[in-house]
Amino acid sequence: MDLKEKEFNVFVAIIPFIVMIFAMLIAVIVLKVDPHIPLVIGTATASIVALTAGYKWKEIEEFMYKGIKLALPAIIIILLVGLVIGSWIGGGVVASMIYYGLLIINPTYFLVTILIICGIVSLATGSSWSTMATIGVAGMGIGMSMGISPAITAGAVISGSYFGDKMSPLSDTTNLASGLTHTDLFDHIKHMMWTTIPGLIISLIAFFFIGFNVIDTKTFDTNSVNTMLVTMQDNFVISPWLLLVPVLVVVFILFKMPAAPALFMGAVMGFLCHFFVQGGAFSSAVDTLTNGFELTSGNEAVDKLFTRGGLMDMMYTVSMTIVAMTFAGIMEYSGMLKSIMEQILKIAKGTFGLITSTLFSALFVNATCSEQYISIVVPSRMYLRSFVEKNLDTRNLSRSLEDGGTLTSVFIPWNTCGVYIFGTLGVAAWEYGPYAILNFSVPIIAMILAATGIGIKKISDEEKENLLTEIYGTDKNPNAANATL
Known part of the structure; x- marks a missing residue:
């Protein structure tokens, strides 16, 4: 199935996420109930958006199955x-x-x-x-x-x-x-x-x-x-x-x-x-x-x-993981997430903009796809060429992926890490969040370093050309990144 054939306007692509977050706020904060149903509502909304884009229900089911498979x-x-x-x-x-x-x-x-x-x-x-x-x-x-x-x-x-x-x-x-x-x-x-x-x-x-x-x-x-x-x-x-x-x-x-x-x-x-x-x-x-x-x-x-x-x-933790990954599967494999990420990439200017965008993109993927591995995989596909072309060593990107992806996964209650911690330690994300000090301080430090240039590794033009050739070969098509990773 060629997902590139389906293109979403960013405002349409973000609708399922907005609906899910709104439902989550009402359920958790106002009604003080579990977050499962808001995730179901988010999945239903994402399904409707995908259907209006031309996907068949069988394809949408396959997206959900793929999402669940990631969490197995x-x-x-x-x-x-x-x-x-x-x-x-x-x-x-x-x-x-x-x-x-x-x-x-x-x-x-x-x-x-x-x-x-x-x-x-x-x-x-x-x-x-x-x-x-x-x-x-x-x-x-x-x-x-x-x-x-x-x-x-x-x-x-x-x-x-x-x-x-x-x-x-x-x-x-x-x-x-x-x-x-x-x-x-x-x-x-x-x-x-x-x-x-x-x-x-x-x-x-x-x-x-x-x-x-x-x-x-x-x-x-x-x-x-x-x-x-x-x-x-x-x-x-x-x-x-x-x-x-x-x-x-x-x-x-x-x-x-x-x-x-x-x-x-x-x-x-x-x-x-x-x-x-x-x-x-x-x-x-x-x-x-x-x-x-x-x-x-x-x-x-x-x-x-x-x-x-x-x-x-x-079982509470497992059920939340499964429901969250059905939402994540539709967002990822339908192309909605890609549309959102491409818009973020367009506004990333300079070292600070690129690193900050990577951090927030990883956090966004953690929230929408509910899995820290995807929060590393998707932004790496989207930002690798941009980092290299701006003469930034790839280790700046790899660090940003971990600062924004690995560490922020614990703050999302429906992320696999958030539900795992709740099941293991018995404390919800909104309770331990203010005290997971390392997890929120590191991304802040990363943005400070990006703004000041401290701890940012640069590469020469020659190193840039060699690295682009090593990663993408002689293909100058920016979309080649997705094919090689």
Whole structure:
């Protein structure tokens, strides 16, 4: 199917997005209901616009199927995370992580500590999702035990996890951004330091002061923490040996085992701990994998902390992902998104305009297509030639794609990253958004650097011609970019 035959006026192409956002604002802010139906409304609107452009319903269905297919790897990981959380709670793994964390971590420095730990683990594994599903889950429990707002703790976990993911040579988004822009992987990582390291420093300073404000060590209620410790001991077998389970999962990923089998092995180990270490019935351990773990200790705070997980606990997240990707599929494959992006490209003037347009285009794709990978792929197709022709090294584009695509995905509630975080950490995007400090500070820093010229890598005219030949061959047609990427 040749999608180039369908051209949309930009004002027509943007209608589905406007309708969806308007419906989302009414549903979430006014009616305070879930965002699924606004996404359905957006999908219906996009379908109508596509039909009026001449597409047949069979073709529109195919667009939706393609969109869902893009999200299938994410859906598999989401389901596996449900298994991991349920089995680790039932197996006492999460209880042990929280128990020893409460004994070791100073409440005042907890937020800085959890940010650094998540950053190190994510940097080593290349996966923000795996880090949040392991270290992040435990960190949320420790934060709740200390009386820290879940939104603040989630912000620290997300900031650390996405720092490591963004800067790791093992990260899929890092490899994707460098590969699509024909940039050396390690040149790409080095160039990202200009924006990401200042963002990390800002985050550490901010969480250092937040930690002092949210917890006063002089008035900190140690009795409530001690009560939680006792309650956990009464209901779980607490052992440092159980900490080997998350350690082994991290080791598996370090040795380049894909995330899905690594998480599955983690779920298996948690299941065995539930049965052999905690002494749970075999049927109970199996049921926990499906329906999650339920604790009735009489301590409301502890019960809330340990009653979750399982496949069914992730169905909200999975359903939102599927609905969001039907909308994304129509916007992407019908050509509506392309029409919008081309208009953005026309107004990009100079280095600042080009980099800023790339950042906002990636954010826009995150909102319309609900998937961070597309937010890297689509702008890379649209902007690569423009960067090179303006004598800008491709590493400026690869960095901008990650600054605007990878990091901003967490702010969109219906993006696969936003729904994953909600399912894993239990906090919605509009709650943790103000505290995901690294994720919003880095794009701002990127625009400042673009305006000042600091950290912008230029190329000579000779290098430009060589690079254009390397990427596009002898074809001088700007549309060749889409055929080669």
